[in-house]
Amino acid sequence: MTNFDAIDALLAAAKQEVPLPPVEVRRGLREELNLSRTQVAQALGVSPSTVGGWESGRDPGGEVREKYAYFLESAQAKLQAQAEAQEAVVVADEGADVGSDTGEDEGEAEAAAADGIADEVETLAEPRPCVLCGSPAYDQVAGFPQHLDPADCGTAEPAQAPRPSQPALREGDSEGPRPRTQVKPEGSGLRTQVKSAGSGLRKQVKIVPVGRRIQAASDTPDLIGEAVVAALAQHAGDVEAATAALVKRAIPDAMALLDETRKGGRYDIVAHPWIPEILRKQTARGADRIWEARPKWTRPELPSGRHEVTALDINGAYLSALKTHLPIGQLEHSTDPTHDRRRAGVHLITPPAWDHDAVLPSPLGNRDEPGPLWVTEPTLRLLLRLSSPAYALCDPPEIHESFTSGATEGLLEKFRITLKDARDTAIAEQDEVTLEYVKAMYSKFVSTMGESNYNRELYRPDWMHLIRSQAFANLWTKAYKAYDEGLTVVRAMGTDELHVIGDWRSVFAEGRGVAQVKVKDTYSVGDDIDPAAVGEHDD
Structure with missing residues (x-):
């Protein structure tokens, strides 16, 4: 039954x-x-x-x-x-005599002045597309329309609230950096709000700028997804064969993706400009004269006792570094000793002395030779920032001459965001084929835009140096953050390796995302017994 x-x-x-x-x-x-x-x-x-x-x-x-x-x-x-x-606020203000515009808000002016850009910010009479996200922006910085508040920008990650003060130097770190005291004000919040008719959720259509028009994001070609589907179909679902085929074609595919993401862009990319001799290889197998500030640093001493060290792997180092100030056109020579924030390139400088090797790597990396050297824009900007009153870690570098062009930080932003979104989705869906394909695209894109036989479509050795240097500068910034939060920094190597002692999970988010870190290795160093204590006992 x-x-x-x-x-x-x-x-x-x-x-x-x-x-x-x-x-x-x-x-x-x-x-x-x-x-x-x-x-x-x-x-x-x-x-x-x-x-x-x-x-x-x-x-x-x-x-x-x-x-x-x-x-x-x-x-x-x-x-x-x-x-x-x-x-309701808008309705209440209707009919009120609001008087004349008093100009820039004092708080925003102070914040801009603190960053040295107050004289570059202008209010637009009419909104124009932001150079980073394409949404309407009401201000421009150095002549480029963009959102002053990162919360308004569609490409920005939410900023963490600043701490009111920084910790003092720890015992034994007397030669370490002086803490920062400057705190930047909070952002002014969203300019626009989401409204919905009725109590249910209304479907929204994500849009992207294409020239003077906009179109639905769903109408944008998914070149990465289409390539993966085609490769898997061609190799009858063989994951290893499809991955190998995609990695092999990563360079031309990256260039095709760059072209697609640059459609409707504000600036045209100059793919083969005139290049000064300092950016050309001195010999067939040699290098040019640009110093990238690659770190390879190990802390000289540790306190007595046994320590547990964690080697952290910084995810997507080159992918993050695509967001850097890149020169748009041909480099022009200048002997102006001042730095123009609206331009980017390479600079001949006499670097300042660095007195904190006991606890932090030098921003210039491992360089033993004294005297002037050619550095990139990210390295110069890092040195200038560390010489500011907010850090006061070194003297300002002395600039002798430069090769620069008008620049923007958003030149490769849509390219970067497309790769980042594809990477995030691949990780979420455990799609290792797409993940390896995307990693090959951005790493080979960076490594072959100089003098390479594998990429004839883009010859920008200046970009290659700047992007790689930005990755090194990003690693240095993470090392400083670790130190500033109370960790002991032990090693900093290349673009993506940082060794620390302490509760690193309270400082960095763990995971495979671009803004996260993952554990590469753990090991112990030192002795369980304090040698000084043993000596006292023997006496």
């Missing part, structure tokens, strides 16, 4: 899954609230890559689905309340 009680119990226990909004709405709600994937992941008890997967098309199940649905619904309600409050 049929067990009707069992059927009734089964039906009673069955629950319909909580509905979720479309993928583009999920990410949009999080970003409008200036929340990172890490923050959402911590609240829901999952990994950031899992949240990334949900925002890329995967759906959670079970209890975590209900939590995620609750977060999205609450986020939508919060944004709608903010939008209604903003609308």
